[in-house]
Amino acid sequence: MILKKGRIIVLDTTALVMGYNPLSVDKDHFTVPDIMKELVPETLTWSRFNTALETGKIQLKTPTAKFLKIIDDCSNVTGDSTVLSNVDKQILALALELKTQGTSPLIVSDDYAVQNTADQLDLEYTSLSTFGISYRFKWILYCPACFRRYRLKLAGEKCRVCGTPLKRRVLKKISISKKRFKSFVV
Ligand SMILES: [Zn+2]
Numbered sequence: 001m002i003l004k005k006g007r008i009i010v011l012d013t014t015a016l017v018m019g020y021n022p023l024s025v026d027k028d029h030f031t032v033p034d035i036m037k038e039l040v041p042e043t044l045t046w047s048r049f050n051t052a053l054e055t056g057k058i059q060l061k062t063p064t065a066k067f068l069k070i071i072d073d074c075s076n077v078t079g080d081s082t083v084l085s086n087v088d089k090q091i092l093a094l095a096l097e098l099k100t101q102g103t104s105p106l107i108v109s110d111d112y113a114v115q116n117t118a119d120q121l122d123l124e125y126t127s128l129s130t131f132g133i134s135y136r137f138k139w140i141l142y143c144p145a146c147f148r149r150y151r152l153k154l155a156g157e158k159c160r161v162c163g164t165p166l167k168r169r170v171l172k173k174i175s176i177s178k179k180r181f182k183s184f185v186v
Contacts, residue, residue: 005104006102006103006104007027007103007104007106008027008028008029008030008098008103008104008105008106009022009025009027009028009029009030009105009106009108010029010030010031010091010094010095010098010105010106010107010108011029011030011031011035011058011091011107011108011109012031012035012087012088012091012107012108012109012111012114013035013038013039013085013087013088013111013170014109014110014111014114014128014170015108015109015110015128016031016035016039016045016048016049017039017045017170018110018128019045019128020108020128020131021048021052022048022052022057022058023048023051023052023055023057025131028057028059029052029057029058029059030058030059030060030061030094030098030105031058031060031061031091031094032060032061032062032063032087032090032091032094033060033061033062034062034086034087034090035049035087035091036049037087038085038087061094061098062090062094063090063093063094063096063097064093064097067093067094067096067097068089068090068093070093070096070121071089071092071093071096071117071121072089074117074120074121075089075092075113075117077120078116078117078120079156080113080116080117082155082156082165082166083113083155083156083167083168084113084114084117085167085168088111088113088114091107091109091114092107092114092117092118092121092123095107095118095123096121096123099123104124105123105124106124106125106126107123107124107125107126108125108126108127108128108130108131109125109127110127110128115127139152139168139169139170140152140168140169141154141155141166141167141168142166142167142169143159143161143162143164143166143167144164144167145159145162145164146159146161146162146164148161150166152168154166155168
């Protein structure tokens with residue numbers, strides 16, 4: 001494994017849900033406290049996350065308002081703002097904040113909007129395939145207020161019933177292959 005100086009790993013929801021195990025990677029991991037709202041209790045992902053927390057392999061940090069504002073402004077320009085969840089935005093803000101503190105954060109995410117926004121901000125990111133995890137997403141689009149479902153092509157629009165901006169969510173993963181973690185360059 002080639003070590004990059006100051007390398008830390010920032011995880012988003014897709015990384016954890018798709019099977020990234022922080023205990024298997026010899027790096028410090030960071031994420032935001034609100035990620036717990038996006039994990040389903042009593043699942044493998046949930047217990048893995050809690051073990052990583054208890055053993056200090058993941059640290060929780062809330063980004064400051066200054067960096068959240070930068071993410072908001074940037075994602076408004078790129079058009080990703082409507083598809084990024086609040087947690088996604090916090091994770092991007094956290095990575096940016098940690099970078100300004102002299103570390104080299106690597107965001108692990110398979111969310112296209114997260115990757116796109118990271119790219120705009122010159123933040124490094126990588127997908128789960130780097131870690132030998134492959135799968136296909138099944139995304140749904142839904143109204144977070146009245147829970148009606150919509151076709152994906154309506155992303156960015158509002159609920160026709162109650163007017164709330166629609167959100168995306170990974171419904172489930174369809175695993176293609178899952179190899180053991182190999183040595184990798186981060
Ligand atoms: Zn609605």
